[in-house]
Amino acid sequence: MKIVFWGVRGSVPTPRKDVLGYGGNTTCVQVFAGGQEFIIDAGTGIIELGHRMISEPPRGFTLLLTHLHHDHTQGFPFFRPAFSAGFGFDVYAGNFFRKSAREVIADSMSDPYFPVPLNSLASRITFKEIAFDNDHHLVEGLCDGAVDALRLFHPREGVVVYRFREGEKTLVFATDCEHYPGRDELLEPFIRNADIFVYDTMYTDEEYKKGNPPKIGWGHSTIEHGLKLASRCSVGKLICTHHDPAHSDAFLDEMFGKAREVFPETIGAYEGLALEV
Numbered sequence: 363m364k365i366v367f368w369g370v371r372g373s374v375p376t377p378r379k380d381v382l383g384y385g386g387n388t389t390c391v392q393v394f395a396g397g398q399e400f401i402i403d404a405g406t407g408i409i410e411l412g413h414r415m416i417s418e419p420p421r422g423f424t425l426l427l428t429h430l431h432h433d434h435t436q437g438f439p440f441f442r443p444a445f446s447a448g449f450g451f452d453v454y455a456g457n458f459f460r461k462s463a464r465e466v467i468a469d470s471m472s473d474p475y476f477p478v479p480l481n482s483l484a485s486r487i488t489f490k491e492i493a494f495d496n497d498h499h500l501v502e503g504l505c506d507g508a509v510d511a512l513r514l515f516h517p518r519e520g521v522v523v524y525r526f527r528e529g530e531k532t533l534v535f536a537t538d539c540e541h542y543p544g545r546d547e548l549l550e551p552f553i554r555n556a557d558i559f560v561y562d563t564m565y566t567d568e569e570y571k572k573g574n575p576p577k578i579g580w581g582h583s584t585i586e587h588g589l590k591l592a593s594r595c596s597v598g599k600l601i602c603t604h605h606d607p608a609h610s611d612a613f614l615d616e617m618f619g620k621a622r623e624v625f626p627e628t629i630g631a632y633e634g635l636a637l638e639v
């Protein structure tokens with residue numbers, strides 16, 4: 363199994379000199395698992411990934427969306443494989459959004475926002491909904507058994523966390539999930555013993571609780587909570603992502619340096635980071 367990071371910034375693309383070490387593009391990663399290729403989220407990181415893919419032979423793959431906020435969908439209209447015959451992909455998203463993924467992307471690719479409509483693209487795109495209901499937050503065995511999906515909490519409609527399995531190995535990608543009291547009981551069994559656990563560590567506890575303004579209820583977690591989950595659930599590696607646009611490379615270097623004193627296998631995700639398990 364392999365994961366490659368193409369966008370690691372939270373909330374808004376951040377093309378500023380002091381963040382270029384980690385990178386300014388919003389969420390997008392590529393995952394290879396069970397002989398399949400996945401892309402998670404279509405933040406602006408997917409644009410560069412698309413440029414890479416278009417230079418390679420056309421192929422099929424699966425796009426998994428965690429949720430439909432701008433920073434996870436905004437790169438889609440500039441994703442070149444979508445415009446290219448020969449490429450084909452399924453797009454998965456939760457069934458609990460007021461507008462479906464197809465509607466949101468079609469809206470973003472319509473006048474007056476964008477000149478090329480979704481239904482004119484040359485690739486084959488199929489939208490699929492992941493069927494959660496109020497009593498069941500977990501859907502297992504998507505994509506020929508390679509992917510499990512867990513619905514978590516993120517303002518206002520929720521977010522999907524994905525787990526990939528290949529043989530004994532597991533990788534979890536969990537962004538945009540806040541650690542409201544009592545809610546870890548869903549996430550903890552999902553990440554237990556994962557070889558790689560990617561987590562939203564947008565804030566420090568200090569910023570979360572005492573920032574100006576505090577960030578409680580904004581839908582994101584903290585580095586301290588990520589470290590607690592990683593230790594408690596015996597994960598192999600903690601990969602931190604969805605970096606706050608305000609956090610410079612120097613700030614993040616210090617934050618992850620301190621984190622490694624608590625959980626040595628901690629890495630701050632940066633554009634280009636590739637990990638294999």
Ligand SMILES: [Zn+2]
Nearest residue numbers: 372373433538
């Ligand atoms: Zn986000």
Ligand SMILES: [Zn+2]
Nearest residue numbers: 429431516538
């Ligand atoms: Zn979000």
